[in-house]
Amino acid sequence: MTTYDKLMAHARETAALGQIAGRLGWDQETMMPCGAARQRGAEMAAIEAVLHARRSDPQVGDWLETAEAIDEQGQAQLREIRRAYERATKVPADLAKRIAQVTSEAQGKWAAARAAEDVAAFLPVLQEVVALKREEGAALADGGDLYDAMLRDYEPGTTAAQIADIFDAMRPRLVDLRAAALDRPVPAGVSGTFDEAAQMRLSQELATTFGYDLSRGRVDKAVHPFSSGSGDDVRITTRTSATDPFNCFYSTIHEVGHAAYEQGIDATYALTPLGQGVSMGVHESQSRIYENQIGRSRAFTGWLFGRMRDVFGDFGINDADAFYAAVNRVDNGYIRTEADEVQYNLHIMLRFDLERALMAGDLLVTDLEAAWNDRFLADFGYAVDTPSNGCLQDVHWSVGLFGYFPTYALGNVYAGCLYQALRKAVPDLETQLAKGVTSGATGWLRDTVQQHGGLLLPRDLIRRAGGIEPTETPLLDYLEEKFSALYGL
Amino acid sequence: MTTYDKLMAHARETAALGQIAGRLGWDQETMMPCGAARQRGAEMAAIEAVLHARRSDPQVGDWLETAEAIDEQGQAQLREIRRAYERATKVPADLAKRIAQVTSEAQGKWAAARAAEDVAAFLPVLQEVVALKREEGAALADGGDLYDAMLRDYEPGTTAAQIADIFDAMRPRLVDLRAAALDRPVPAGVSGTFDEAAQMRLSQELATTFGYDLSRGRVDKAVHPFSSGSGDDVRITTRTSATDPFNCFYSTIHEVGHAAYEQGIDATYALTPLGQGVSMGVHESQSRIYENQIGRSRAFTGWLFGRMRDVFGDFGINDADAFYAAVNRVDNGYIRTEADEVQYNLHIMLRFDLERALMAGDLLVTDLEAAWNDRFLADFGYAVDTPSNGCLQDVHWSVGLFGYFPTYALGNVYAGCLYQALRKAVPDLETQLAKGVTSGATGWLRDTVQQHGGLLLPRDLIRRAGGIEPTETPLLDYLEEKFSALYGL
Structure with missing residues (x-):
């Protein structure tokens, strides 16, 4: 197997797991019993952790350094694998975790604020989200434009x-x-x-x-x-x-x-x-x-x-x-x-x-x-x-x-x-x-x-x-x- | 964190992923479009590979050697983790893969043989399944009774x-x-x-x-x-x-x-x-x-x-x-x-x-x-x-x-x-x-x-x-x- 082939085998399994995460999302919106929400949160976190670990696997980084594609399709595959790898590795784990926590909390506060027509109740957590996303953007941007880095997603x-x-x-x-x-x-x-x-x-x-x-x-x-x-x-x-x-x-x-x-x-x-x-x-x-x-x-x-x-x-x-x-x-x-x-x-x-x-x-x-x-x-x-x-x-x-x-x-x-x-x-x-x-x-x-x-x-x-x-x-x-x-x- | 706590954190994530695999099985029998069967096969293989890797993780083996439970519940948790670990590690990977392949093929041949009322058409592949399962049983039995080892599952x-x-x-x-x-x-x-x-x-x-x-x-x-x-x-x-x-x-x-x-x-x-x-x-x-x-x-x-x-x-x-x-x-x-x-x-x-x-x-x-x-x-x-x-x-x-x-x-x-x-x-x-x-x-x-x-x-x-x-x-x-x-x- 060439390095490219190894990378692709890894990427295929990641893609299959990504499809599974997507199917869980579909299930959540269509079929899931209402009482299963908390458990589903733990299940989604588990599959997301697996996906993140695969995307940021140092082995992938090593392979990317030497993998060579033989055609346009292969180059595009490498481009997408590299984009996912950089996305997964540039943001410090602590920051990613903090963003997950705060945005989860923010959604609840947003819904409550909207129902109460109370902008002020939403602003503090939105302030936190904005600050964290700017921090993430800076990590992703590598000195370039912060919003451009966000657009890349x-x-x-x-x-x-x-x-x-x-x-x-x-x-x-x-x-x-x-x-x-x-x-x-x-x-x-x-x-x-x-x-x-x-x-x-x-x-x-x-x-x-x-x-x-x-x-x-x-x-x-x-x-x-x-x-x-x-x-x-x-x-x-x-x-x-x-x-x-x-x-x-x-x-x-x-x-x-x-x-x-x-x-x-x-x-x-x-x-x-x-x-x-x-x-x-x-x-x-x-x-x-x-x-x-x-x-x-x-x-x-x-x-x-x-x-x-x-x-x-x-x-x-x-x-x-x-x-x-x-x-x-x-x-x-x-x-x-x-x-x-x-x-x-x-x-x-x-x-x-x-x-x-x-x-x-x-x-x-x-x-x-x-x-x-x-x-x-x-x-x-x-x-x-x-x-x-x-x-x-x-x-x-x-x-x-x-x-x-x-x-x-x-x-x-x-x-x-x-x-x-x-x-x-x-x-x-x-x-x-x-x-x-x-x-x-x-x-x-x-x-x-x-x-x-x-x-x-x-x-x-x-x-x-x-x-x-x-x-x-x-x-x-x-x-x-x-x-x-x-x-x- | 104690070694027991580490083992349990790992086991919780594995259990969540196991639930996901189960939900995919449910989806397959109730909701999945008929044309998705082949792709689902790849998705199931990917999540099963993740589960197997987690259950047979050498880290789990190391933790099991020193983990101590403080009560009956903890002892039972360790008993179940150990059973899954032994199940996953005692069978050589090649044999497990061969069993997966042959049983997948055997199901198709069984269905065809049943439809054709043709026992002879099923026997060769059943022979293979029996031989492979006996081999697996021997690996699991560690010198003990082969069928008892199978019952443990x-x-x-x-x-x-x-x-x-x-x-x-x-x-x-x-x-x-x-x-x-x-x-x-x-x-x-x-x-x-x-x-x-x-x-x-x-x-x-x-x-x-x-x-x-x-x-x-x-x-x-x-x-x-x-x-x-x-x-x-x-x-x-x-x-x-x-x-x-x-x-x-x-x-x-x-x-x-x-x-x-x-x-x-x-x-x-x-x-x-x-x-x-x-x-x-x-x-x-x-x-x-x-x-x-x-x-x-x-x-x-x-x-x-x-x-x-x-x-x-x-x-x-x-x-x-x-x-x-x-x-x-x-x-x-x-x-x-x-x-x-x-x-x-x-x-x-x-x-x-x-x-x-x-x-x-x-x-x-x-x-x-x-x-x-x-x-x-x-x-x-x-x-x-x-x-x-x-x-x-x-x-x-x-x-x-x-x-x-x-x-x-x-x-x-x-x-x-x-x-x-x-x-x-x-x-x-x-x-x-x-x-x-x-x-x-x-x-x-x-x-x-x-x-x-x-x-x-x-x-x-x-x-x-x-x-x-x-x-x-x-x-x-x-x-x-x-x-x-x-x-x-």
């Missing part, structure tokens, strides 16, 4: 400056588009109640329609929809609401986008470092293009309108155009996770700028609420009413997830680039979607993006697939064209 | 000679009882079809009735019912058949017995070597006493008859006595898993004698079928018709599970001892059971058996709980009394 090969360039260019056009759309009457939505079992059945149908392979996956309910797992075991969850079937269907399509990425990866990468999506941003590009550019298109919604009429009968919307308008409503709202295609990115940019300032030490935790509220007023045109609609709405910072937020909007930017290329590559795309056929779109995405798994770094992958340097222009052009037509702007 | 502290004494005393009385009952008319069974969703709902009710804590467990369907997990996450499965509701209900009660044992263990033992049932035999004593002595009693079946009438209406049985006879039918049959209380033990004794002879080298694999058929004719009074009804019916030997079969009947023997003591301890037991109240019985079992987890070795545990040396007499007295009354013998 979620979007390797991309810098905060690159993201800031894109976001800064997006903001004025999105603020204008939002204001213009909100100036027009809000389209009618659905009315009545929708059988939840029927929603789940139509969800399964939608998943299959979008190419999700149910022989290597399954659909369950969870409070917060997610996709989980890689290779031959990629599971999704969705949720139902008796009065809001779109929440169910578009959650399903979104998660199918994530799952299709994982299911579409070259089978030879299975249970290796390349056998999973390369970044959060690219992952989100797949979920978003399935959900929005395809799933909320005029063509596809025409087909979905028919299926919903078949299943639910009359539901207060009488033609396909009104249905299209209803699934693309732009309306005032405070909550990121409920935002439409236009306003979603404004939410993300707000968080990106604030968390970058927190990490740089330019914004104090005590000034966070005021900074949030000022920025929200500037971009959305009205004031935050309560903290749970403002700076207490997301769990992310309490968990220590700094560097994660921007990948959501980056995913939309990537989706814009990909969709532009897809329309050229599949000229009859709309004709297909109008019949509920997504194979032209999903096949192209599999070939250009999904199959590569972790082979190419995000920006390289999008450049190759989209044919252009990753840029916000296609997304903004798409949004302006779509919503100008919808709102008669 | 399933029934620590019990010898084959002790089991043989019990079984030899049981056989003639059971053969006679069987023949006498079969000489009488077979009672009528249920007729019609039974809604399977309603069966699952009544199963949940039965589980709760028997004290199963659903906040720390759940009930799902599986092809072969089982119980899985320890502590705060103990899950059971059952199955439904439209024409045979008893299969569902008694599978549920049986698995609830296993689960109640795990759920009833002293919480301070959770995620330690003592935090699980001490042996297969004691486990089976709990599942069997729930299922048979309690669940198939005249008193409890009277209550169940009422509940089934409530749920299913008329199902061809018109009074509680006929119902009691129907759930206790003794009928000719070849299959162990479908056998009644009387005949079940005859099935086990047959397998025990044959597998002991195989391991001792006194029976050749090529003579197995003839030996099986001769013994079956002698004990059951009629001849095996096809191999799938004879020596090909069980998966156990193909998996290399030698030493496992006797624990089924040992469980019945233990259940007999416990039931005799329970009736004395809870004088109004029948009055309670007639109202569907099991708390008197299950509370006594929790106090005398379940809470102790792995603290006491099986025979010591049964002796303390039952107040007598473990013996077949109470079981045989109970069976003769019950079936004599039922069949007018």
Whole structure:
């Protein structure tokens, strides 16, 4: 065995154990009895300790010094193994343990503070989290930019400056588009109640329609929809609401986008470092293009309108155009996770700028609420009413997830680039979607993006697939064209 | 930290990882997509490798040499850690690997041979399994009895000679009882079809009735019912058949017995070597006493008859006595898993004698079928018709599970001892059971058996709980009394 082979054998076993940890996470959100939470905490800690020990194994460090790859794939494997090794070894064990403890505690305090609308109750522990994450960032950065070092966990090969360039260019056009759309009457939505079992059945149908392979996956309910797992075991969850079937269907399509990425990866990468999506941003590009550019298109919604009429009968919307308008409503709202295609990115940019300032030490935790509220007023045109609609709405910072937020909007930017290329590559795309056929779109995405798994770094992958340097222009052009037509702007 | 504390910290993490492996097994039988089987194989191999490395860690061996326990509980913890360490280190790695490979292959060949009714097709690989297991037994036995060494995996502290004494005393009385009952008319069974969703709902009710804590467990369907997990996450499965509701209900009660044992263990033992049932035999004593002595009693079946009438209406049985006879039918049959209380033990004794002879080298694999058929004719009074009804019916030997079969009947023997003591301890037991109240019985079992987890070795545990040396007499007295009354013998 060569050193490379030894490293890969070790990495394969680590990848298999990583899949197990992921499956436990799925179980926790879908199947686990409520009384098992504390025991599960100990079980998760045990498998995480095993994973950490494997990733930081000095043997891996030694092997990495001499391992040689014979091709592009091998080099990418080594790149990912090295990234995991450095991530695991650069942060002192004491600091990692302290972060785990404080973020665990912070989540509880965040939930309580949000419920009580009491920002002050959350600030002390958030202050601790910020201080610890800055310390961790410094350890990871090795003298380089602290926030860039954090980004490496979620979007390797991309810098905060690159993201800031894109976001800064997006903001004025999105603020204008939002204001213009909100100036027009809000389209009618659905009315009545929708059988939840029927929603789940139509969800399964939608998943299959979008190419999700149910022989290597399954659909369950969870409070917060997610996709989980890689290779031959990629599971999704969705949720139902008796009065809001779109929440169910578009959650399903979104998660199918994530799952299709994982299911579409070259089978030879299975249970290796390349056998999973390369970044959060690219992952989100797949979920978003399935959900929005395809799933909320005029063509596809025409087909979905028919299926919903078949299943639910009359539901207060009488033609396909009104249905299209209803699934693309732009309306005032405070909550990121409920935002439409236009306003979603404004939410993300707000968080990106604030968390970058927190990490740089330019914004104090005590000034966070005021900074949030000022920025929200500037971009959305009205004031935050309560903290749970403002700076207490997301769990992310309490968990220590700094560097994660921007990948959501980056995913939309990537989706814009990909969709532009897809329309050229599949000229009859709309004709297909109008019949509920997504194979032209999903096949192209599999070939250009999904199959590569972790082979190419995000920006390289999008450049190759989209044919252009990753840029916000296609997304903004798409949004302006779509919503100008919808709102008669 | 003392050496004992270090050993325990290590053991706790191993126990947590063991729970994870168990949960994966549950997932595989209940939730896993069919296309994920190969990947799951790699995942299971990875976690098993981690567990084996931990159990055989030389550090554990060093600690065991000097660790000192301060009390009975600590001594039992060390006993269990030592047993796992010796199990993991005495068998050479090459041999363990070869056994894993050959038994994996043998299961496939067994299934094919059973489907084709072709014993000869199974014999070569069974021969390999037997040879490898004998080699493993020799490694484990350290010059002692080979089969005793195998028993240690399933029934620590019990010898084959002790089991043989019990079984030899049981056989003639059971053969006679069987023949006498079969000489009488077979009672009528249920007729019609039974809604399977309603069966699952009544199963949940039965589980709760028997004290199963659903906040720390759940009930799902599986092809072969089982119980899985320890502590705060103990899950059971059952199955439904439209024409045979008893299969569902008694599978549920049986698995609830296993689960109640795990759920009833002293919480301070959770995620330690003592935090699980001490042996297969004691486990089976709990599942069997729930299922048979309690669940198939005249008193409890009277209550169940009422509940089934409530749920299913008329199902061809018109009074509680006929119902009691129907759930206790003794009928000719070849299959162990479908056998009644009387005949079940005859099935086990047959397998025990044959597998002991195989391991001792006194029976050749090529003579197995003839030996099986001769013994079956002698004990059951009629001849095996096809191999799938004879020596090909069980998966156990193909998996290399030698030493496992006797624990089924040992469980019945233990259940007999416990039931005799329970009736004395809870004088109004029948009055309670007639109202569907099991708390008197299950509370006594929790106090005398379940809470102790792995603290006491099986025979010591049964002796303390039952107040007598473990013996077949109470079981045989109970069976003769019950079936004599039922069949007018």
